[in-house]
Amino acid sequence: MPWPEPVRRFESPEDKELRAELAELLGHRPVQGAGTANYFGAKPTPEIVALAEKLRLEAQRRRNTSRRRPGWMLLAAGLPIALALTGLGSWGLHQQRKAEAAAAAVRQMEERVRHAKEASEAEIQRSREHGLQQGGSLQLAVAPETGKPATEAEAKANRKGRKKLDPYPVIPVERGVVPSPAGTTQVKAPQR
């Protein structure tokens, strides 16, 4: 009995017809000879059956001896890699945080320097203004000697007579006669 093949059993009539037509075009007929006696639709010989059985047992042996790796083994194999990746990731995160902190510190320092610069500039500006004002007052102090008022306001006040610009009166004192603290008078020795 030939082995039934389901696909060919349900082959369409068109395909069967095409096959027959092509076989005719080719001139193909099953050759009857010694070499093909067992090829088509032949009953299995004991040798063929023995070989088939041997192959079937070999397939079973391979199926039984083939090692199926369980899931936990794959997991165990992948664990070191996963750990290494996790460690690398955490180290990278740590490095990133450190870099961010350093960048923030640098920003703060820059801000502080900027503030200090602004403050010093303001101080310089203030002192410069103050220096200008002091220069004006110095001129005022010098002005009585020259007899000219330093500012217009000063001149106005002078005109009104509020402030006198006369020099202070000086009483001339003889140097030879200096009263002692005890009430005695020291006289200069007569010249010889």
Add this chain to the structure above:
Amino acid sequence: MQPPSSLETTPFGAPADFHAAFAELYPRLVSYARRYGAVYPEDIAQEAFVILMQREVPPEHPTAFVYGTVRTLALTERRPMKNQNLSLESVMEPGRGADADDAMLNREVRERMQLLSPTFREALWLFVVEGLSIKEIAEILSIPEATVKTRIHRAKLQLRDQINPGGVHALA
């Protein structure tokens, strides 16, 4: 340990069915491997059966599976890197294996087959000589069924041209 049911069943059914299928397919597969220039076609055919039986889930078309496996193994054997000592004369294009056709085809068929292009010859061989269906051939060659049909129809046109050179014939 496999359950008893899986030990007793095969992709072809009961062990007796497997024996019948093996008796029919084995010589064909040996010849098919030889057509691809295989040095050890018997080993390839037997290995294909073992691979088929080894599968836990049997394929939908076992015949196409073993043909496809034989084709793959034969082509792998022909790889130059794996067969450094293989002479070029023994490595031939598919369908031109040394003495592969002698056992199955007469001289006239052989000559007509030789005149076809290798692509069409392979599909025609599987369809007419091996008696496989379009679906099985598509599975063996890993191409769509429509492509198989196209190749077979073109092979038919080439055959008609051989018989009636310059003649007018309808497509299909």
